[in-house]
Amino acid sequence: MVKTKAKAVECGSTGEKLTLPDVTCAKEFSKLAWAIAHPARIRIVRLLLSRKACVCGEIVEEMPLAQSTVSQHLKILKESGLVQGEIDGPRICYCINQKVLKQLKRLVANL
Amino acid sequence: MVKTKAKAVECGSTGEKLTLPDVTCAKEFSKLAWAIAHPARIRIVRLLLSRKACVCGEIVEEMPLAQSTVSQHLKILKESGLVQGEIDGPRICYCINQKVLKQLKRLVANL
DNA sequence: ACCGCCTATCGTATATCGACGATTTACAGT
DNA sequence: ACTGTAAATCGTCGATATACGATAGGCGGT
Numbered sequence: 001m002v003k004t005k006a007k008a009v010e011c012g013s014t015g016e017k018l019t020l021p022d023v024t025c026a027k028e029f030s031k032l033a034w035a036i037a038h039p040a041r042i043r044i045v046r047l048l049l050s051r052k053a054c055v056c057g058e059i060v061e062e063m064p065l066a067q068s069t070v071s072q073h074l075k076i077l078k079e080s081g082l083v084q085g086e087i088d089g090p091r092i093c094y095c096i097n098q099k100v101l102k103q104l105k106r107l108v109a110n111l
Numbered sequence: 112m113v114k115t116k117a118k119a120v121e122c123g124s125t126g127e128k129l130t131l132p133d134v135t136c137a138k139e140f141s142k143l144a145w146a147i148a149h150p151a152r153i154r155i156v157r158l159l160l161s162r163k164a165c166v167c168g169e170i171v172e173e174m175p176l177a178q179s180t181v182s183q184h185l186k187i188l189k190e191s192g193l194v195q196g197e198i199d200g201p202r203i204c205y206c207i208n209q210k211v212l213k214q215l216k217r218l219v220a221n222l
Numbered sequence: 223a224c225c226g227c228c229t230a231t232c233g234t235a236t237a238t239c240g241a242c243g244a245t246t247t248a249c250a251g252t
Numbered sequence: 253a254c255t256g257t258a259a260a261t262c263g264t265c266g267a268t269a270t271a272c273g274a275t276a277g278g279c280g281g282t
Binding site: 055056057067068071072074075085091092 | 257258259260261262
């Protein structure tokens with residue numbers, strides 16, 4: 001049921017203009033927007049960007065939230081594709097997926 | 112209870128970089144992201160952008176949703192500031208608030 | 223003044239989010 | 253093999269989102 005879905009989203013990646021107010025990519029777009037539609041997740045994204053990478057524990061320390069809650073937000077971010085986690089020794093190293101972040105920026109910029 | 116809240120949000124409007132992964136503006140940002148975190152609302156925004164302005168009835172016709180549901184989404188968009196509605200004769204003319212849209216674009220671009 | 227159209231709001235049901243503590247799983251080191 | 257740490261998952265709860273039909277309000281035209 002988890003399905004992580006790290007599959008690269010194609011929507012808008014070719015740079016076309018998306019002029020149609022169609023259903024086109026609205027779902028993928030909204031999913032990405034959803035990922036940053038919470039203050040805690042925005043903080044996490046900024047944190048990851050400022051440090052390039054981060055283990056979960058560091059994130060927990062920076063936020064006034066329980067570990068399990070942070071883990072939930074990380075899961076949402078991973079499912080959106082914005083964040084990816086690599087097992088790096090004993091811990092898990094989270095980092096921003098620049099490709100997806102760029103896609104999000106492009107989608108918003110093309111609004 | 113409606114309160115439209117067209118108040119200009121200051122966050123990021125001066126163009127500073129927002130390097131801190133702080134709580135700064137995370138709430139305002141997430142609120143804007145929230146506004147487009149639903150396929151139907153993205154469609155509405157695109158529709159409004161492609162036509163410059165639009166009455167509610169036209170939007171309802173383009174979407175597979177009940178009129179009351181569309182009205183709800185419009186309310187959310189209005190509360191976020193992204194959309195504003197002006198009473199134009201018998202109907203209500205909705206349009207994008209370019210200032211807020213630009214702010215959203217800036218916030219995302221500065222991620 | 224009445225009627226019909228357009229939009230907003232109310233009330234309601236269902237689904238999902240957001241938060242937490244408790245538990246389980248994975249891995250490094252002893 | 254055992255232990256301890258790190259992270260994910262489970263189970264639960266209240267709050268909120270989403271959707272709809274029904275109803276209320278505003279405005280033009282007859």
